[in-house]
Amino acid sequence: MEILVAEDEAYCRKRLVMELEDVGHVCHVAENGAVALELWRENKPDMILMDLLMPVMDGLAASKAIKKEQAGVHVPLIFLTALSDEEELAQSLEVGDDFLVKPINFNILRAKIKAHERILILNRQVLLQNKELEYFRSRVHQEYDMTRHLMEASQKSSDRNVPGIDTRCTAVSFFNGDLVLLYEKWDGGAYFLIGDFTGHGLAASVGSIPVTQAFRTMSKRNLSVGEIVRELNLILKRLLPDTMFFCATAGEINQARSRIELWCGGLPDAYLLGERNQIHRVIKSTHMPLGVMEDKEFEADTEIVPLTEADRLIFTTDGVTECANAEGDMFGEESLVKALRHSKGSLISTVLQAIYEFNSALQDDLSLIEITCSEKGIAPDDAEEEISHEDDGVIGIPAISMQFEWQPPQLKSGDPLMIVRQWLNRHMAIRENKEVVFMVISELFNNALEHGVLGLSSERKNEDNGFENYYQLRQESLQSLKDGWVRLGLRISSRLPINLTIEVTDSGQGISPGNLDLEDNDDTFGRGLPMVNAVCQQLEFNIDNWQVRAVIDLNH
Amino acid sequence: MTIESRASSDEKKVIIDIRGRFDFSQISQFRSSYESHNKDAEYTVDLRQTEHIDSSALGMLLNMRSYLGGDKAKIKIVNCSPGIMKIFEISRFDKKFTIS
Numbered sequence: 001m002e003i004l005v006a007e008d009e010a011y012c013r014k015r016l017v018m019e020l021e022d023v024g025h026v027c028h029v030a031e032n033g034a035v036a037l038e039l040w041r042e043n044k045p046d047m048i049l050m051d052l053l054m055p056v057m058d059g060l061a062a063s064k065a066i067k068k069e070q071a072g073v074h075v076p077l078i079f080l081t082a083l084s085d086e087e088e089l090a091q092s093l094e095v096g097d098d099f100l101v102k103p104i105n106f107n108i109l110r111a112k113i114k115a116h117e118r119i120l121i122l123n124r125q126v127l128l129q130n131k132e133l134e135y136f137r138s139r140v141h142q143e144y145d146m147t148r149h150l151m152e153a154s155q156k157s158s159d160r161n162v163p164g165i166d167t168r169c170t171a172v173s174f175f176n177g178d179l180v181l182l183y184e185k186w187d188g189g190a191y192f193l194i195g196d197f198t199g200h201g202l203a204a205s206v207g208s209i210p211v212t213q214a215f216r217t218m219s220k221r222n223l224s225v226g227e228i229v230r231e232l233n234l235i236l237k238r239l240l241p242d243t244m245f246f247c248a249t250a251g252e253i254n255q256a257r258s259r260i261e262l263w264c265g266g267l268p269d270a271y272l273l274g275e276r277n278q279i280h281r282v283i284k285s286t287h288m289p290l291g292v293m294e295d296k297e298f299e300a301d302t303e304i305v306p307l308t309e310a311d312r313l314i315f316t317t318d319g320v321t322e323c324a325n326a327e328g329d330m331f332g333e334e335s336l337v338k339a340l341r342h343s344k345g346s347l348i349s350t351v352l353q354a355i356y357e358f359n360s361a362l363q364d365d366l367s368l369i370e371i372t373c374s375e376k377g378i379a380p381d382d383a384e385e386e387i388s389h390e391d392d393g394v395i396g397i398p399a400i401s402m403q404f405e406w407q408p409p410q411l412k413s414g415d416p417l418m419i420v421r422q423w424l425n426r427h428m429a430i431r432e433n434k435e436v437v438f439m440v441i442s443e444l445f446n447n448a449l450e451h452g453v454l455g456l457s458s459e460r461k462n463e464d465n466g467f468e469n470y471y472q473l474r475q476e477s478l479q480s481l482k483d484g485w486v487r488l489g490l491r492i493s494s495r496l497p498i499n500l501t502i503e504v505t506d507s508g509q510g511i512s513p514g515n516l517d518l519e520d521n522d523d524t525f526g527r528g529l530p531m532v533n534a535v536c537q538q539l540e541f542n543i544d545n546w547q548v549r550a551v552i553d554l555n556h
Numbered sequence: 557m558t559i560e561s562r563a564s565s566d567e568k569k570v571i572i573d574i575r576g577r578f579d580f581s582q583i584s585q586f587r588s589s590y591e592s593h594n595k596d597a598e599y600t601v602d603l604r605q606t607e608h609i610d611s612s613a614l615g616m617l618l619n620m621r622s623y624l625g626g627d628k629a630k631i632k633i634v635n636c637s638p639g640i641m642k643i644f645e646i647s648r649f650d651k652k653f654t655i656s
Binding site: 187221223224226254301414434435436438439442443446474523524525527528535 | 562565569581587600602604608609612614615618638643646
């Protein structure tokens with residue numbers, strides 16, 4: 001160790017240095033307090049031996065200055081003194097850590113140095129560990145912040161402001177594994193999910209990231225509730241450890257708010273309230289939570305509940321019924337039902353108020369969804385995004401022409417028109433009318449193929465089982481087809497009003513117009529061309545070259 | 557499977573999901589989707605994932621309707637996109653089926 005020795009008496013100083021160097025210490029030597037302070041600043045020794053009575057600056061003053069400057073670092077300080085006044089000795093220990101009375105007994109000095117060295121080592125270890133702890137603490141904090149950001153960002157993909165649907169999931173409940181998701185459909189309907197991962201804290205909530213992502217993707221794809229929960233179960237079964245699962249209720253409500261489809265796995269009862277808060281229905285969980293069952297055992301069957309305008313629904317996680325007060329009593333289902341039945345205004349506020357009265361400390365760990373059926377979803381607007389155009393009606397997209405030709409090998413393929421749909425789907429004006437456009441193309445193509453190329457007659461559909469026999473025959477004739485073709489020409493205009501011209505020719509005798517009036521009958525056939533006629537601006541049959549031409553207006 | 561049907565546990569409600577194209581290529585699949593259930597059940601044909609239909613699909617729906625008792629059949633067609641809805645309206649199917 002490096003030891004600072006401050007002693008004004010030369011003999012005593014030499015003796016001390018000799019003794020200390022003998023046992024391997026390095027000494028910095030000062031003959032008064034002022035020099036001692038200088039040396040301490042320069043060398044930062046591990047320990048200090050300080051005579052109390054010295055000229056220029058005495059030991060006590062020097063020690064006070066040193067202690068003031070060392071800030072937080074422990075440097076053992078032993079006073080050497082000839083004093084025997086108990087009062088003064090006691091006072092010196094307010095600054096120093098120990099004292100030794102002169103004449104110095106070197107055995108005791110060595111023993112004291114050893115003892116203080118042990119304390120010093122201990123002290124340095126604690127300091128080091130504190131530093132490490134501080135480092136880990138800040139790292140955990142950083143990681144927590146990062147995870148929090150990730151989870152909050154992923155939760156932002158949940159919709160808000162869906163008419164008639166009110167949700168609540170506080171940050172605290174979210175970080176304890178609660179999840180509330182809402183997704184508004186294009187047609188004004190909505191998907192929702194409320195759930196609760198087992199466990200508490202950050203670990204419980206990590207499962208919410210894949211669930212949020214998958215729920216959003218599947219909602220966008222317009223999947224059914226049954227398919228959504230099946231997929232979520234698969235994801236969670238794969239990701240979560242066996243001890244962890246996700247109690248959840250998933251649902252879809254239509255735009256008119258007249259029908260709700262539900263899958264309930266493991267959450268407490270939900271309630272359907274009618275007029276005057278009468279509980280019309282208790283919606284019970286009928287399934288195991290998500291992430292428990294293997295896919296083949298998983299039950300995705302849903303319940304469809306018809307709704308009226310007066311209906312309201314409330315879904316909660318078990319944070320609501322299981323929250324306890326200071327006496328350890330749980331809020332419970334009875335209190336929940338009682339609160340709901342006496343609700344004035346929003347059900348969520350009613351429940352929160354009741355829980356606040358029950359235990360004011362528990363406000364933050366609750367997740368709820370309320371649906372008010374009198375507020376309809378927003379139906380899609382007919383005048384959606386319009387294709388921008390110049391004043392003279394010329395649009396920014398060029399005119400497009402495409403020609404398709406099918407020979408027997410292509411005609412025999414499973415879905416010959418798939419390629420046409422794939423190309424056309426890329427055009428915005430077509431996409432907005434795709435069902436009608438594809439219907440027209442499909443009718444004209446199939447007419448050309450069945451009547452022109454294959455020579456089938458629709459009369460056959462009139463017989464017993466004719467409809468199916470016809471398609472059976474179509475299949476057989478198609479399989480044995482050796483010659484023949486169907487050609488399809490498409491042209492999309494570059495001028496408003498945008499229209500699509502469809503021309504179909506075939507190697508046979510083409511299409512005959514027949515009766516183009518739509519008749520309200522129960523016949524399973526004869527609807528194709530009349531439907532085409534009804535949606536097209538023009539429909540022309542050119543018997544001379546077996547061609548049919550249809551023009552569809554794409555502006556509405 | 558592009559056509560899937562499932563019944564409620566009491567067999568009183570049947571939901572038939574149709575994915576992708578709904579036309580004559582699905583003819584036998586579609587028929588067995590309702591023939592395998594009770595005739596007097598309430599049927600819901602869910603078109604949420606149907607991308608396009610043509611007149612043969614309409615024929616198939618009419619076949620289903622007559623198999624289930626004509627005017628007595630309980631068939632709802634749900635989740636139609638606006639375009640499919642338009643096709644049903646043009647062909648006056650909204651008079652024969654409950655369509656939403």
